[in-house]
Amino acid sequence: xxxxxxxxxxxxxxxxxxxxxxxxxxxxxxxxxxxxxxxxxxxxxxxxxxxxxxxxxxxxxxxxxxxxxxxxxxxxxxxxxxxxxxxxxxxxxxxxxxxxxxxxxxxxxxxxxxxxxxxxxxxxxxxxxxxxxxxxxxxxxxxxxxxxxxxxxxxxxxxxxxxxxxxxxxxxxxxxxxxxxxxxxxxxxxxxxxxxxxxxxxxxxxxxxxxxxxxxxxxxxxxxxxxxxxxxxxxxxxxxxxxxxxxxxxxxxxxxxxxxxxxxxxxxxxxxxxxx
Amino acid sequence: xxxxxxxxxxxxxxxxxxxxxxxxxxxxxxxxxxxxxxxxxxxxxxxxxxxxxxxxxxxxxxxxxxxxxxxxxxxxxxxxxxxxxxxxxxxxxxxxxxxxxxxxxxxxxxxxxxxxxxxxxxxxxxxxxxxxxxxxxxxxxxxxxxxxxxxxxxxxxxxxxxxxxxxxxxxxxxxxxxxxxxxxxxxxxxxxxxxxxxxxxxxxxxxxxxxxxxxxxxxxxxxxxxxxxxxxxxxxxxxxxxxxxxxxxxxxxxxxxxxxxxxxxxxxxxxxxxxx
Numbered sequence: 335x336x337x338x339x340x341x342x343x344x345x346x347x348x349x350x351x352x353x354x355x356x357x358x359x360x361x362x363x364x365x366x367x368x369x370x371x372x373x374x375x376x377x378x379x380x381x382x383x384x385x386x387x388x389x390x391x392x393x394x395x396x397x398x399x400x401x402x403x404x405x406x407x408x409x410x411x412x413x414x415x416x417x418x419x420x421x422x423x424x425x426x427x428x429x430x431x432x433x434x435x436x437x438x439x440x441x442x443x444x445x446x447x448x449x450x451x452x453x454x455x456x457x458x459x460x461x462x463x464x465x466x467x468x469x470x471x472x473x474x475x476x477x478x479x480x481x482x483x484x485x486x487x488x489x490x491x492x493x494x495x496x497x498x499x500x501x502x503x504x505x506x507x508x509x510x511x512x513x514x515x516x517x518x519x520x521x522x523x524x525x526x527x528x529x530x531x532x533x534x535x536x537x538x539x540x541x542x543x544x545x546x547x548x549x550x551x552x553x554x555x556x557x558x559x560x561x562x563x564x565x566x567x568x569x570x571x572x573x574x575x576x577x578x579x580x581x582x583x584x585x586x587x588x589x590x591x592x593x594x595x596x597x598x599x600x601x602x603x604x605x606x607x608x609x610x
Numbered sequence: 611x612x613x614x615x616x617x618x619x620x621x622x623x624x625x626x627x628x629x630x631x632x633x634x635x636x637x638x639x640x641x642x643x644x645x646x647x648x649x650x651x652x653x654x655x656x657x658x659x660x661x662x663x664x665x666x667x668x669x670x671x672x673x674x675x676x677x678x679x680x681x682x683x684x685x686x687x688x689x690x691x692x693x694x695x696x697x698x699x700x701x702x703x704x705x706x707x708x709x710x711x712x713x714x715x716x717x718x719x720x721x722x723x724x725x726x727x728x729x730x731x732x733x734x735x736x737x738x739x740x741x742x743x744x745x746x747x748x749x750x751x752x753x754x755x756x757x758x759x760x761x762x763x764x765x766x767x768x769x770x771x772x773x774x775x776x777x778x779x780x781x782x783x784x785x786x787x788x789x790x791x792x793x794x795x796x797x798x799x800x801x802x803x804x805x806x807x808x809x810x811x812x813x814x815x816x817x818x819x820x821x822x823x824x825x826x827x828x829x830x831x832x833x834x835x836x837x838x839x840x841x842x843x844x845x846x847x848x849x850x851x852x853x854x855x856x857x858x859x860x861x862x863x864x865x866x867x868x869x870x871x872x873x874x875x876x877x878x879x880x881x882x883x884x885x886x
Contacts, residue, residue, distance in 0.1 A: 343627075343629070348652070349652035350630055350631070352629075353619070353627040353629065354625060355626070375625065377625040377626045529832075531834075556805075556806070556830075556840035558806050558839055563832060563838055564832035564840070586879075587879050588879055589880065591876075593876045594876055594877075594879075597873035597874075598873075600867075600870055600872075601870075602864070602865045602870060603862075603864055603865055604864045606867075607864075
């Protein structure tokens, strides 16, 4: 008798899907903000889905979390205070706390259930449990940033796609609020979707961010479970060139190296042709 | 009434699948070597499947064809004679013939039906129709290379996955035959699967190639429709460092730039940790 197979499929675009064979469903709930689903899979270990899209997986999360964290943190000569907007799964926080220089990392996540389910089923939070430097606040990131001034060295926007709760995180007014919340040599980094599938979004993010920050740069990384497997990040910086690592790496990584850091800012011809 | 949707899905691994919504099936045949399927899709235009795996698509082929061609060709100061093993779809041949310095490009494809269906349904061959510099031979690439000596500047192995007809293209004895078929400053490049999913295969290719060639280097590129969206190429070189472009780019590209060329050789930490 053939084995019964259970597959979970994300429709990455209306015409493209990525599916994984799963062992079991661990958790499923519709929170006030989104549908939350945690499964255990054969290919990627445990996988968190938000609104039906791959958010993070045990096996490939390192590409995304290392690149969204270490590129801005190592471009700054002495970052002490970091704000993460979103990132409730805890992966970005884990990477931030590997930096000995950090004194304070505040995670502002709008959806309490994402934090709860991640603490319960993903290994990220347990790796820095008891570290006195971090704090999780369940709050709207947009409103949180509006209330801050000259406060953070780095802001990391570790958001879902720019629809629903994350839409406001891709606007010029949000970037202005981030600018004010940053210290005079601060950096903002945001995930900015797929270079291949969402070129016009990246162009829009860059155009908006350039109106606010004197330096604006884009870098890319593979992320196998994200649409096209190829992802972008956009940095707004007040002072430092984000493509140049300024500090030595003091811990082990899986994807990031100082050479990867520099190379990730080399953009393909089709992005240059699109004015990016 | 809901629209009827037709989807075509590749099982990229036993536990991972990539699916595309298709408009229609254009061609389907089982040749003596493999199952050949050509479809028209919404996301990627026309798509060639061989043995149920995405081989090439109109929309994302440029990543793969530019990187497998321009990296070795621009690392050589004056390549005149090129051999392609496999590559029956014609995309690599199209990229080779963009180089004015090339005098001869021979494509040796084992499966006549792949060439025929590609000429009929893909736009690659028609873009260089009438160019007197190329020749297509329907022949076993392994045996072809065995019969050559000191003949080619560059050999490009544009093969399917290392199972079935392409298995012998990943062996040390084949690399020895290529070494003999190359001129004294020649280069061999082979597609070598996903850095994320097939790390041990890449290690094996590199170990075998290092026994034959004095210089052996690996580079990577995004390829959205290949497993994990992240692909590798391995180069064996008799003389030139393949990571350094030696000639100027004299035509338009979509992905490749000289900076992308250099950056593509910067490898992630997990490959270094695996001895690659």
